[in-house]
Amino acid sequence: MSERSRRDGRRRLEPGARTAILDRIAALQPKPASPSPAGPAPAETDDTTRALRAAVLGEDEVRLPQLHDLWGSLRQIPVNEAVLESNLVITASRRDPAHTAFDLLRTRLLQALDEHGWKRVAITSPTRGCGKTFTAANLAIALSRYENRRTVLLDLDLRAPGLAEVLGAPAPGPIADWLRGATSSSTQLQRVGQNLLGIGGLAVGLNDRSETYAAELLQDPKTAAVLDQMQEEIAPDAVLFDLPPALSQDDVTAFRSRYDCVLMVVGGGHNSAEQIREAVRRIGEDKPILGMILNRAEEDHASGSG
Structure with missing residues (x-):
């Protein structure tokens, strides 16, 4: 269902x-x-x-399912191994032994999603500089290697988009237009094309500009309808939202009814215990925190935009 x-x-x-x-x-x-x-x-x-x-x-009216599957018709984007490697997307080439940590994370995540019937995962952090976008990109590519599973990764850090830069792929336009219903899923979403790295079932929704009214847009019922329609058209097994830091604005709180569970990325030596507790409080007790991911990356670019 x-x-x-x-x-x-x-x-x-x-x-x-x-x-x-x-x-x-x-x-x-x-x-x-x-x-x-x-x-x-x-x-x-x-x-x-x-x-x-x-x-x-047994119904008063026949309601038929969406028959057209957009997945195969999405525009494909090339994979640039050199760019991914320079941005520490370590799950792409898998030469860095640390990629095994993301393999373990994806396995545990999929087990939790299957057990509870969840699909939508918010990825956030207490503050900026913790590596949430770095984590979202690596996890999405790790998930894409499961056969017959589809993963969608959306850049919803609307005030400071950075996923396109991390992946080395162009954004087709502002993702805010898609969330408002002005553009279609087939226009905004792009699928990773054939490559020698084994990156498979992954579609991305990238963004090329900042949105001033981010919280209002994320809470808008139109956004909810667009995401629901995307799930009907694409039929993903998992949707990852690269969200803003929980403490920077009210965006994550405004969007809380749109996701099922949360992965919290914590910067090693960067976040205090009080910041972590406040971030969890803002998300709310009814949203399960599936994991606290400690990012010890010391390089500035390892944290991506988040």
């Missing part, structure tokens, strides 16, 4: 079940009668069809 199905209470059908039901309806539906000299027959065909469908489906 899709995320949207759970939220609006509608029962969705698998494509095979839908086909079988419509075949049964076609077999049951009466053949149209010959025209009568006295005039057309009563308009019962539509009523009969609706009644048959209601009887077969």
